[in-house]
Amino acid sequence: MDTIKSFKGYGKVDEVEEQAFRKKNRKRLIILIVSAILFLIAVVGIVIGTVVHKNNKKDDDSKQIPSSAQSLEALCSLTEYKDSCISSLSASDITDPEALFVLSLKIAMGSVTNLSSVPQNWSKLTKEPKVQRALKVCETVFDDAADKLIESVESMKVNGGEKLLSGPKIDDLRTWLSSTLTDQETCLDALEEMNATFVNDAKLLMKNSTEFTSNSLAIVANILGILGRFNIPIHRKLLSNEEFPEWVAVGDRRLIQEVNPKPDVTVASDGSGDVRTIGEAVKKVPKKSKTRFVIYVKAGEYVETVRMDKSLWNVMMYGDDKTKTIISGSLNFIDGTPTFETATFAVAGRGFIARDIAFKNTAGAAKHQAVAMRSGSDQSVFYRCSFDGFQDTLYAHSNRQFYRECDITGTIDFIFGNAAVVFQSCKIRPRQPLPNQFVTVTAQGKKDPNQNSGMSIQKCDLSPLDALTAPTYLGRPWKQYSTTVIMQSTIGSFLHPLGWIEWVKGVEPASTIFYAEYANTGPGSSVAQRVKWAGYKSSITPAQAAQYTVPSLIQGDTWLPATAVVFDSTL
Numbered sequence: 001m002d003t004i005k006s007f008k009g010y011g012k013v014d015e016v017e018e019q020a021f022r023k024k025n026r027k028r029l030i031i032l033i034v035s036a037i038l039f040l041i042a043v044v045g046i047v048i049g050t051v052v053h054k055n056n057k058k059d060d061d062s063k064q065i066p067s068s069a070q071s072l073e074a075l076c077s078l079t080e081y082k083d084s085c086i087s088s089l090s091a092s093d094i095t096d097p098e099a100l101f102v103l104s105l106k107i108a109m110g111s112v113t114n115l116s117s118v119p120q121n122w123s124k125l126t127k128e129p130k131v132q133r134a135l136k137v138c139e140t141v142f143d144d145a146a147d148k149l150i151e152s153v154e155s156m157k158v159n160g161g162e163k164l165l166s167g168p169k170i171d172d173l174r175t176w177l178s179s180t181l182t183d184q185e186t187c188l189d190a191l192e193e194m195n196a197t198f199v200n201d202a203k204l205l206m207k208n209s210t211e212f213t214s215n216s217l218a219i220v221a222n223i224l225g226i227l228g229r230f231n232i233p234i235h236r237k238l239l240s241n242e243e244f245p246e247w248v249a250v251g252d253r254r255l256i257q258e259v260n261p262k263p264d265v266t267v268a269s270d271g272s273g274d275v276r277t278i279g280e281a282v283k284k285v286p287k288k289s290k291t292r293f294v295i296y297v298k299a300g301e302y303v304e305t306v307r308m309d310k311s312l313w314n315v316m317m318y319g320d321d322k323t324k325t326i327i328s329g330s331l332n333f334i335d336g337t338p339t340f341e342t343a344t345f346a347v348a349g350r351g352f353i354a355r356d357i358a359f360k361n362t363a364g365a366a367k368h369q370a371v372a373m374r375s376g377s378d379q380s381v382f383y384r385c386s387f388d389g390f391q392d393t394l395y396a397h398s399n400r401q402f403y404r405e406c407d408i409t410g411t412i413d414f415i416f417g418n419a420a421v422v423f424q425s426c427k428i429r430p431r432q433p434l435p436n437q438f439v440t441v442t443a444q445g446k447k448d449p450n451q452n453s454g455m456s457i458q459k460c461d462l463s464p465l466d467a468l469t470a471p472t473y474l475g476r477p478w479k480q481y482s483t484t485v486i487m488q489s490t491i492g493s494f495l496h497p498l499g500w501i502e503w504v505k506g507v508e509p510a511s512t513i514f515y516a517e518y519a520n521t522g523p524g525s526s527v528a529q530r531v532k533w534a535g536y537k538s539s540i541t542p543a544q545a546a547q548y549t550v551p552s553l554i555q556g557d558t559w560l561p562a563t564a565v566v567f568d569s570t571l
Contacts (some may be wrong), residue, residue, distance in 0.1 A: 068093045075100055079218040080448065081211040088212060101219050102156050108212035109149035112180065115209055119187075125198050130336050134194040138187035138341045144310050144376065145183035145346060148176040149213070170220060171452075171555045175420065177217040178399040179450035182418045184210050185447050185479075185484075186397070190338045205486050208524075214448050214451045221450040261318065264297035273298060278306050278317075278327060287311045295513035297357065299324035303330065305344060310376075312349035319357040322386040322407065322426050328360040332367035339392055340457060343374035352377040353563055358386035365390040365434045375401055375419070379559045382406055389414065390433070396421045396455070400554040404565050409465050413443035415455070416478065420554045422456045424568055429465035430494065439468070440501060442475030444482040449512065456548035459568065462524070463492040470526055473501040474517075477509040477535075485540075485548040487518035488571065496522030500531050518545040545571055 075097055076085035088107050094100050119138040126132065152173055184206055190198045265281040266273035273296075275281050277419045281295045285308075292314050299320040306327060308315065319325025329344030331337045345359050352375070363370035372389040375382075378399035386407040393410035396417035403423045408415060411433035415423075430439045441462070444455045464472075472494050475484050499517070502509055513535035517527055527538035537544075550556035550569050560567055 041520055065146050068095050071095045071097055075219055078222045079215040080316050081215055081543040084211040104216045104219060105153050108216045109153055111209040111212045112149055113146045117294050123156045130194040131196045134190040134338050137190040137338050141183035141186045145180040147310055148180045152176050168558055173220045174452045175400055176437045178453050180213050181448050182398040186340060190340055219449045256539045261294050263294045268298040269300045275467040277304055278302055279304055282308055285315055288313050292316055297325050301326040301328055303328050305329050308347040308349055310348040314351040316353040319356040321356050322384055323356045326358040326360060328362050330363045332363035333369035334367045339369040342369060346374040348376045350378045352380040354385050355383045361389040373393045381563045381565045383565045392416060401561060404558060404567060413440050415441060416443035418445035418453045420453045422550050422554055423460055424458050426460045428460055428462045430468055431465040432468050433470050437470060439470050439472040440476050442484050443478040444484045445478045446481040446483050447479045449481050456553050456555055457486045458488055460489045462489060464494045468494050474499050476501045477513045480510045480512055484515045485516045487545050489520050490522040491520050493522035493523035497529035498531050508533055509535060542571060
């Protein structure tokens with residue numbers, strides 16, 4: 001039986017490793033401060049030199065152009081893995097930082113692609129069914145990671161008149177590279193969760209792919225942002241309230257707002273539609289469609305496991321109401337399924353929209369990890385949906401996601417993952433767990449400081465589903481850079497005064513986390529007795545809070561308007 005003293009949950013952190021990380025982190029911070037100053041001086045010099053050279057070729061030829069070594073030093077100086085950055089790029093004599101970045105992407109792509117056959121090789125090391133299932137998770141996420149890197153490389157190809165760098169392109173690249181790192185981390189999480197004996201060997205084998213990906217992410221996050229400010233000013237347009245982010249196309253807005261959009265396929269369990277199951281409808285979705293494919297699911301409970309892989313783009317699925325159209329399943333960790341694969345409904349293809357549907361995992365509290373919905377869909381929208389479960393109900397795995405007017409219920413870490421995700425006007429309902437357990441609303445999984453992921457709960461209502469008596473917290477930091485902000489929300493009296501809890505009991509989380517509360521109301525919103533962690537902020541400025549709104553955290557002003565989902569773009 002899991003107790004308050006012993007319970008750690010999915011993705012547990014070893015206490016010795018955590019303490020070692022904190023010592024290492026203090027040293028890293030000192031190095032970063034010094035290198036940051038050197039980096040800014042170097043990069044500004046390179047940028048100015050490059051721009052002047054390009055725009056004024058007739059100037060005195062004696063003006064010095066930065067050498068490839070100087071460019072490389074500047075590019076690699078703020079990466080997490082400087083040695084691997086320099087060694088992987090040093091064979092090139094390229095001086096243009098953009099071209100070096102593209103090269104780093106190709107190197108990362110090759111390294112991740114080489115992982116595709118690794119799970120099959122690992123499978124020969126064990127006959128344990130649980131570990132074999134974890135290796136299937138690795139196959140899935142490695143495949144997804146390779147696709148994202150291929151797409152990243154393709155996006156850097158310049159078409160006629162197009163700038164190589166732009167604000168939206170930088171945002172996309174950061175998102176895809178962040179997701180690629182999350183995919184690789186997910187494989188290790190699954191192997192550790194299932195107690196694979198070769199986890200350390202797997203980490204060593206994946207060392208190059210994770211470091212190369214992290215390096216490319218650091219470059220685009222730090223250096224290309226500076227280049228963008230020199231060459232392509234990035235000014236995001238803030239939208240008025242009650243508009244959708246721009247990544248939601250005009251046609252999609254109409255679909256979401258229509259009472260009954262015309263479906264391409266109708267699902268009805270009573271035979272009155274085109275097909276009887278959602279799985280049958282999914283098989284009819286064209287691969288990588290650039291136009292919207294609409295699936296209407298009539299009222300009823302559909303007991304099935306649904307998988308929409310990365311090749312299924314731009315699908316909209318809507319039901320008759322979140323209390324009438326229900327998709328339910330019961331896969332769970334206790335019965336031998338890795339958390340990643342317990343999802344009743346999982347979607348990875350970009351541009352997914354769900355409206356007026358309930359997603360449930362009925363396994364119950366005793367079965368521990370049991371996901372109702374797992375989303376890795378970039379620029380996805382969930383509108384007026386319900387997510388019902390106990391532990392790990394909603395897995396916001398990766399990429400950019402938006403939830404509006406949804407109901408989410410659960411016990412331990414029931415909103416978790418490493419997406420860049422905003423929840424607006426949602427009802428978040430903690431429920432009574434097993435005896436001697438506590439409740440945590442969130443568990444955010446940011447692992448790399450340059451990932452643009454994080455969790456924002458804005459203008460939501462947090463109140464119990466039932467007679468909740470267990471100690472209940474807003475969240476706990478799953479990884480070293482966990483990022484969660486609760487703002488402008490109503491918090492009920494159920495909340496423990498500390499507000500947050502450690503991942504490992506008695507071990508203060510790393511100072512690199514960012515947890516904050518802003519302008520909340522309700523009896524549970526007082527921050528007077530909150531935790532005193534270095535990474536927790538009981539008060540932040542409006543400017544800081546604005547970084548966790550739709551336009552900033554998920555770049556929603558560029559894609560949400562096309563979906564027609566109502567959203568608030570400002571505080």
